[in-house]
Amino acid sequence: MSMLPQLLFTGVSIGSIYALVALGFVLLIRSANIVNFAQGEFSMMGAYFMVILFAGLGLPYALALVLAVVLMTVFGVAFAWITYWPLRDRGQVPVIISTIGASILLANLILATYGPSPQVLPGLFDGTGFLVGNVFMDSQYLSIIVITVVLVALQYLVFEKTMVGKKLQATSQDREMAALLGIPVVAMIFGTFAYSAALGGLAGILVAPILYVSVGIGAMIGVKAFAANIIGGFGSIPGAICGGFIIGIVETLGAAYISVPYKDAFAFVMLIVVLLVRPQGLFGERIAEKA
Amino acid sequence: MKLLEVEGLTARYNAGDVLKGLDLTVDDGEIVALLGSNGAGKTTTLRAICGLVPHVSGSIRFAGTQILGMKTAAIARLDLAHVPEGRRLFPGLTVRDNILLGSSNRPGVARADLKREVDAMLDFFPDLKPLQHAYAWTLSGGQMQMVAVARGLMAKPKLLLLDEPSLGLGPLIVQQVFRIISQIRERGTTVLLVEQNANMALSVADRAYVLEAGTLLVSGKPDALWNNDQVRMAYLGGLAASA
Numbered sequence A: 001m002s003m004l005p006q007l008l009f010t011g012v013s014i015g016s017i018y019a020l021v022a023l024g025f026v027l028l029i030r031s032a033n034i035v036n037f038a039q040g041e042f043s044m045m046g047a048y049f050m051v052i053l054f055a056g057l058g059l060p061y062a063l064a065l066v067l068a069v070v071l072m073t074v075f076g077v078a079f080a081w082i083t084y085w086p087l088r089d090r091g092q093v094p095v096i097i098s099t100i101g102a103s104i105l106l107a108n109l110i111l112a113t114y115g116p117s118p119q120v121l122p123g124l125f126d127g128t129g130f131l132v133g134n135v136f137m138d139s140q141y142l143s144i145i146v147i148t149v150v151l152v153a154l155q156y157l158v159f160e161k162t163m164v165g166k167k168l169q170a171t172s173q174d175r176e177m178a179a180l181l182g183i184p185v186v187a188m189i190f191g192t193f194a195y196s197a198a199l200g201g202l203a204g205i206l207v208a209p210i211l212y213v214s215v216g217i218g219a220m221i222g223v224k225a226f227a228a229n230i231i232g233g234f235g236s237i238p239g240a241i242c243g244g245f246i247i248g249i250v251e252t253l254g255a256a257y258i259s260v261p262y263k264d265a266f267a268f269v270m271l272i273v274v275l276l277v278r279p280q281g282l283f284g285e286r287i288a289e290k291a
Numbered sequence B: 001m002k003l004l005e006v007e008g009l010t011a012r013y014n015a016g017d018v019l020k021g022l023d024l025t026v027d028d029g030e031i032v033a034l035l036g037s038n039g040a041g042k043t044t045t046l047r048a049i050c051g052l053v054p055h056v057s058g059s060i061r062f063a064g065t066q067i068l069g070m071k072t073a074a075i076a077r078l079d080l081a082h083v084p085e086g087r088r089l090f091p092g093l094t095v096r097d098n099i100l101l102g103s104s105n106r107p108g109v110a111r112a113d114l115k116r117e118v119d120a121m122l123d124f125f126p127d128l129k130p131l132q133h134a135y136a137w138t139l140s141g142g143q144m145q146m147v148a149v150a151r152g153l154m155a156k157p158k159l160l161l162l163d164e165p166s167l168g169l170g171p172l173i174v175q176q177v178f179r180i181i182s183q184i185r186e187r188g189t190t191v192l193l194v195e196q197n198a199n200m201a202l203s204v205a206d207r208a209y210v211l212e213a214g215t216l217l218v219s220g221k222p223d224a225l226w227n228n229d230q231v232r233m234a235y236l237g238g239l240a241a242s243a
């Protein structure tokens, strides 16, 4: 009996996590030209907020989850205020360095508070899952896929159909012109940070039961999400989502058929292949610093 | 009634004043032209009015409000629209969405009403109607200029700033653009028009200012400027002499 359908299910689910984080990453590029190297740490923070609220304070899971996501939006605004706002007129590179600094700081803050040992978080549902054909639909993996699909669809609708979405796109394409039209560009950018942090945090909470919660989770997810963006085409929203799924599937299949210890390497092999064969990425135009 | 009152405006980017104590007024319902050679400070004047020049001093009153020092978006929300040099459309959005976003200074308006307004704007610019779902980056220069003006008008502005709307356009399109400017005034919109094409600008303007190196050289009615030798020689070109 082939393992393939089961592996694809797992791969799509893990890929969903990467897609969510990559989506938050690409939104910041698109709304404010910000390359945020602390995107993975958003997931780490989300998971640790959950550790505090659920494991620590003993709140009901659903309430803790909602609160953690709300806290992440606040965290996103604070993050923008500290790492981006003072450097907003200095170009891209200082902000990149500042986000790298923030990611190191956050990881060490967690390390100092919780130490290196991983924390355990339960999943969304108590039930373990059900069989469809010969594929076991684990409830956590399945809920990750469903939530991702819903969020992606919702975001598509917001971006393409609502006035706010169009204003966000306008802000990303020409910030000065957007301001000339009366669009509150600062609010748009801070809002994107808040949303991006919430997405990343949610991804961290969803993946926590699968990966354990530890300091390393941020860097691991961040790097995969970054790779997903390059594979999909830097700055492309559909590219980020597809890139996330591709990495999830490739590393799951690679781990099963080739080598488990090298699981994390497959994403990078994939990255190198794409850069050699199609350097602009699957959906991208060109990888070059935007003028 | 004075809609825009600029007094003693100085502006600089980094080194050296680009505007050196400029005085300028625009009355309600007027078309005022702002002329001058390359680098005279015309664009800087419009950008300073919109809060886009970092170092400014003096006074800029718009509809009774001191707007010098205010944020660009807040100034726009006082119903002042700017159609900037180079059109600055959002390339990855459709013509329709570009026009729609011109209403961003009026965030309270219902979406259904905005849709009707965009349709009305497309009636006003019939050339754009078949292009409404095209991405802005696919348009020709003249088409882009019309979208930029349409986007500016969607603000229902009390004052429309137009920066070189004829730049880079062929003679027929230029005539069309100026016809539109006249029609805009008939709709009751006040216009401050920056132009290199002084002949065309003076043909539609009620009054004009001529800038030179950041200061006012002369101002007055078009007739007076036509008859001013210094201005004619410097800014109106050979055509003016025979006109």
Ligand SMILES: Nc1ncnc2c1ncn2[C@@H]1O[C@H](COP(=O)(O)OP(=O)(O)OP(=O)(O)O)[C@@H](O)[C@H]1O
Pocket: B013, B014, B018, B036, B037, B038, B039, B040, B041, B042, B043, B044, B045, B196
């Ligand atoms: N962003 C800027 N930074 C520094 N200097 C600038 C900037 N923009 C304009 N200047 C300078 O300010 C002066 C006036 O420029 P401005 O663009 O206002 O002229 P203009 O009258 O609009 O000219 P044109 O007809 O060529 O558009 C020029 O000397 C120009 O070099």
Ligand SMILES: [Mg+2]
Pocket: B042, B043, B044, B085
């Ligand atoms: Mg200019």
